[in-house]
Amino acid sequence: MSMVEKSFPVSWDQFHRDARALAWRLAGIRPEWRAIVCITRGGLVPAAVISRELGIRLIETVCIASYHEYVEQGELKVLKEISQELLEDGGEGILIVDDLTDTGKTAGVVRAMLPKAHFATVYAKPKGRPLVDTFITEVSQDTWIFFPWDLGLSFQAPIGKGSPG
Template identity: 70%
Template sequence: MTLPSQKAFPVSWDQFHRDARALAWRLHEAGPFEALVCVTRGGLVPAAIIARELEIRLIESVCIASYHDYAKQGELQLIKDIAPSLRANGGKGVLVVDDLVDTGKTLALVHTLLPDAHYAAIYAKPQGRPLVHTFITEVSQDTWIYFPWDMGLTFQPPIRNGAPG
């Protein structure tokens, strides 16, 4: 993601759920899908909603770390790969879901693992947009999206990083 800027886009739980269901409606036309791969961690929540709506039971994850301090994107680190059975045919029939495609670096790595999968995200920024087939909302590259799991009344740092209890 880009650095936080003067453009903020806070997303409530209600809005996120509506957007995830809207994405499921669009994906229903593109399917059917045999399996869903979520890009963790951001893809976990929309993947749960979409898997329910499309009745996909085979759910896998790919774990890639790129943000190490919530502000700057660093080197990509593949922490957990995708099951070989889903990679066997290039990902044909597989749906890959993430919350946001920003610069596209993360999804570019996943494309090397599943070149024939269908890629979807709730939100897309211009740099990453070419890497997804289906998305709901495009936001400008200099907009910082505040997801509901990151927010309280103000930004809430993760407990592990010394957040007060």
């Protein structure tokens, strides 16, 4: 696997617009969803936006930790399972929400729990894209997305070489 070469910083405004765009698409797929299953932690913010836009009151979390080096995703561990009532019918009518599908490993684990659910992410990379039903923006596998909750306000170096002046 190659080292990460590109960075894609996302502002709060941009993320909010993208999450609302995702909600818009999801509203056109099904008039009413039974619940959202949010993959923590990344799915918390888009799940809040989507639940507000689509009027979904029941939000469940599935908590998965990946123990990883800088580039390779390592072992996945489920820290909190999905409630039994939502697992019924294979998750029919359930919306799974995450911020990003990267390698698809986390998505694969949750898909196995809810095979009939609809999987939606704001961003998708090529390896994870086949596991997702609906997404807004695809980025290359070697792009690192910096989400607004991971960023502070600081100077950004110019993309091209040269001085900032």
